[in-house]
Amino acid sequence: MAVQQLDNRSARRLFMDRHALIEAPTGPAKGDELLELITRLGFVQLDSINTVARAHDMILYSRRPSYRAENLQQLFKGNRALFEHWTHDAAVVPMQFYPHWHLRFQRDAALLKKRYRNWHRDNYEAQFDTVLQHIRDHGPVGSSDVGKDEKKGSGGWWDWHPSKTALEYLWRSGALTVVGRQGFQKRYDLTERVIEEQLRPGATATDESHTLDTLCNGAIDRLGFATSGEIAAFWDTVSSSEARTWCKAQLDQGQLDEIEVAHTDGKLRRAFARPGTVETAQDIPPAPARMRVLSPFDPALRDRRRAERLFGFHYRIEVFVPAPKRIYGYYVFPLFEGERMVGRIDMKAQRDKDLLQVTAVWPERGIKWAGARIRKLESELQRVARFAGLSEVAFADNWLREPV
DSSP states (O other): OOOEEEOHHHHHHHHHHHTTOSSOSOSOOSHHHHHHHHHHHSOEEOOOOOSSSOHHHHHHHTTOTTOOHHHHHIIIIISOOEEEEESSSEEEEEGGGGGGGHHHHHHHHHHHHHHHHHTTOOSSGGGHHHHHHHHHHHOOBOGGGSOTTOOOOSSOTTOOOHHHHHHHHHHHTTSEEEEEEETTEEEEEEGGGTSOGGGSBTTBOOOHHHHHHHHHHHHHHHHSSBOHHHHHHHHSOSOHHHHHHHHHHHHHTTSOEEEEEEOTTSOEEEEEEOTTHHHHHHTOOOOOOOEEEOOTTOTTTSSHHHHHHHHOOOOOOOTTSOGGGOSSOSSEEEEEETTEEEEEEEEEEETTTTEEEEEEEEEOTTOOOOHHHHHHHHHHHHHHHHHTTOSEEEEOTTOBOOOO
16 A cells, blocks of 8 residues: 655644644633643753743743743642653643653663763762652751762862752652752752652652653644654653564554655655544635744744754754854744744843843745734734743844844
C-alpha cells in the first residue's frame, strides 16, 4: 500500500492544533481549565529569564490571554495538581504523570551519580542524611539554607557546594519534591509530606513497560506525527532504542502508520502517526489571523529543527552568545501570525518607566510589513504590556529592521 503524504499546510495545522495554537486565543485560564491546557501540552517549561515575563507565563498567556501568573501558582502550590521535575529542562507536569516519573527518578539517580563523579563533586552523598534531617526538623529549604560553611569549587555557577548537590540529587531521584520557588530559587521538601501516598515511589509497583508505553503514547498524541527520535525526546525519559522498539511494535499491531510529511522546501520526511491522521489534519480549519508573541521556550519551538522544517523559521536563542556576535539580541521573541512565523522582536519591560520598550522587529524574508500587520503588532503589544503589568508601549527609532 502506498504511503500517505501529509502536505505542509495540513502538517502545520495539525502541529498547531496539538500545541493549542490553532484556535482563537481566548477562554478561561485558571483552575481545571488551565490544568486541562497544560495536560494537553504535556508540560510547561520553566525558565528564570524575565525580560517581559517568565517563559512559563508567556507560554500560557499566548494561548489564553486571561491567564495570570498566580493562576499557575494556585495549581502548583494550592491544589498540588502539578509537580516540578525534569523533561528536557525544568518543567511543571500534571500530577497524573507522577507515577510514571518513578522510572525517571531511577534513571536520573544513575545518570547524576556518573555525571557528578565526572564533574568532581565530592562529598555530596555524605550530606544526604544531614540534608534530609534538616528538612524534617525545619521544613522546606533552598540551597542557601544548607551547607553554609561548605566551600564551593571554582568551576563557575554550576559548581555547587556538597549540600546543594545533595539537594539536587535527592530531588531528581525522588526523595525530595520542589514545593515552590523564592526569587526563582527552588524550595525543597520531603516527598512524603507533599505527594499523596498512593502516587509515591514504593507505594505502588509501576511497571516499566507500562510507563514506557504511556510516555510514548503521550508523545505521539501531543506531536501529531513524529519519528522515533522525536518521541524519545518529548519527555526525555524514554531512550532512542526503546522508542524505536515501541514504534515497531505499534506499527505491527496497526496502532501506528508510516506517513510522509512535506516540509516548506518540498522535501518529504518519514514519520509515524495514528491511523487516520492525514484525513484528520486535512479537515482542521485555518488558524485565526491574530498575531501572537511566543516565548523562545514555547513548546511549538522546543524542537528547533522541526519548527524550521514545518514553518521555515530558523531560530536560536542568543542568551549565551557574546553580545558582539549576536545576530538579533539577548532574548528575542518569535512573532506568530495565523499559521506563519512572520518575524521576531527584541523588547524589554522597563518597570521603572512603566513601559514595554521595543528595540527592534526583524521581518522574516518574503513577508511584507505594512500598515495592517503593524497595527496587529501594536494591538498585541498593548495586550502583552497589560499582561506584564505595564501601562505603555514605546518604539525605538528605526525599530522596523531589514530581514537578516
